[in-house]
Amino acid sequence: MKLDDIRAAEAHLLVRTYDRTPICFVGGEGVHLFDENGNAYLDLLSGIGVNALGYGHPAVQVAIDEQSRKSMHISNLFYHPGQAELALRLTVMTGLDRAFFCNSGTEAWEAALKLARAYATLRRSEGHRLGTKILALEHGFHGRSMGAVSTTHKLKYREPFEPLVPGVEFVRFDDVADLEAKFSSEVCAVCVEAVQGEGGVHPVSKEFFAAARRLTGETGALLLADEIQCGLGRTGEWCAYQHYGILPDVTTLAKPLGGGIPIGAMLCTEEAARAFTPGMHGTTFGGGPLACAVAIAVIDTMRRDNLLDNIRKMGKYFLAQLQSLAASHAVITDVRGRGLMLGIELSNAELAKHVAAQMMERHILINRTSETVLRFLPPYIIERHHIDLAIQALDDILTNFPVAVSPAAAQGARA
Numbered sequence: 001m002k003l004d005d006i007r008a009a010e011a012h013l014l015v016r017t018y019d020r021t022p023i024c025f026v027g028g029e030g031v032h033l034f035d036e037n038g039n040a041y042l043d044l045l046s047g048i049g050v051n052a053l054g055y056g057h058p059a060v061q062v063a064i065d066e067q068s069r070k071s072m073h074i075s076n077l078f079y080h081p082g083q084a085e086l087a088l089r090l091t092v093m094t095g096l097d098r099a100f101f102c103n104s105g106t107e108a109w110e111a112a113l114k115l116a117r118a119y120a121t122l123r124r125s126e127g128h129r130l131g132t133k134i135l136a137l138e139h140g141f142h143g144r145s146m147g148a149v150s151t152t153h154k155l156k157y158r159e160p161f162e163p164l165v166p167g168v169e170f171v172r173f174d175d176v177a178d179l180e181a182k183f184s185s186e187v188c189a190v191c192v193e194a195v196q197g198e199g200g201v202h203p204v205s206k207e208f209f210a211a212a213r214r215l216t217g218e219t220g221a222l223l224l225a226d227e228i229q230c231g232l233g234r235t236g237e238w239c240a241y242q243h244y245g246i247l248p249d250v251t252t253l254a255k256p257l258g259g260g261i262p263i264g265a266m267l268c269t270e271e272a273a274r275a276f277t278p279g280m281h282g283t284t285f286g287g288g289p290l291a292c293a294v295a296i297a298v299i300d301t302m303r304r305d306n307l308l309d310n311i312r313k314m315g316k317y318f319l320a321q322l323q324s325l326a327a328s329h330a331v332i333t334d335v336r337g338r339g340l341m342l343g344i345e346l347s348n349a350e351l352a353k354h355v356a357a358q359m360m361e362r363h364i365l366i367n368r369t370s371e372t373v374l375r376f377l378p379p380y381i382i383e384r385h386h387i388d389l390a391i392q393a394l395d396d397i398l399t400n401f402p403v404a405v406s407p408a409a410a411q412g413a414r415a
């Protein structure tokens, strides 16, 4: 099927959950995707931060090939070598003690929330005071299941599905006073993304993250760090919280972990892990041999090729280029991010939409989040000349854009 037929078929066959850009991709190699007409697109989005090693990476191909000949699924009723070998790597990288494997980011976050509630139940049974309330951040995103979406801030994602999981309260982003006011021994968990992704590429402040760590530490509540988008090297450290010198009680990984194969992981301290006993939580597919083998290959390739170093270098270069672009285009009102998780804020939503569309015309994939933010999540293997190409295109588009995108159309994204 070609694009027009696919579109016509999907229009009456699929549930209307997605608003797709009308391009049909049929293959990829390195940092490029190919459409059905053979056009190459420079991918600065990596399938929303997933394709960390780009497309067709030999290490991923070999892992899939070899493991698919052995076994792809066993179930969690028996042992296979993959989970222990992957957990060995992830516990070292995160500084946490134990892992639970599942199939997506949402599921990893769901496990984290359930662990927090179960841990509070356990602590109460041991005579401690710990409530059931969960504090999440405004503009935070943690997924779409009933639990995860209850901690996701955007009204559009939550309201139609009410009643949601009770006991969630939102704290103003980076507002330490608001956090202190809402925190008490009634709280069992505080949820933080070190860098908010869907919320518009906003790194949390050192003061706020430290306050969240201090307050939870005082009562025994759990600090949950969602690293699904900002983790696994994306910001130049294995975990974005490592830039802050903070160790959470629980973290979640997913997007880039499987290099394109679905896998999620929840990691936690020995202390928090006491809350789960056999039978309390589980999944049929989670931590299957194929997903584990590929995740191990992704991590070992990142280590072997020193990709954290490339992320830091390319991230620094990309950021500097975006900053100099901002110096010559007043419509860029902010440049943010760390490593290869970068965003630029434009003065209004219409302009941001236009720039993203024009980049697509020029066969460069980026996306717009939070209305006014252009987000860059390139593969970890990106090189300097790819960044130069993107900067040149952005410069061109902004230079040639009719100045007449009226300030009246401007919308404050985080109002």
Ligand SMILES: *Cc1c(COP(=O)(O)O)cnc(C)c1O
Pocket (backbone or CB within 6 Å): 104, 105, 106, 107, 109, 141, 142, 143, 144, 193, 197, 198, 226, 227, 228, 229, 230, 254, 255
């Ligand atoms: C994408 C994302 C999720 C949800 O992950 P899925 O794999 O889409 O279920 C959760 N938290 C953050 C921070 C994310 O970026």
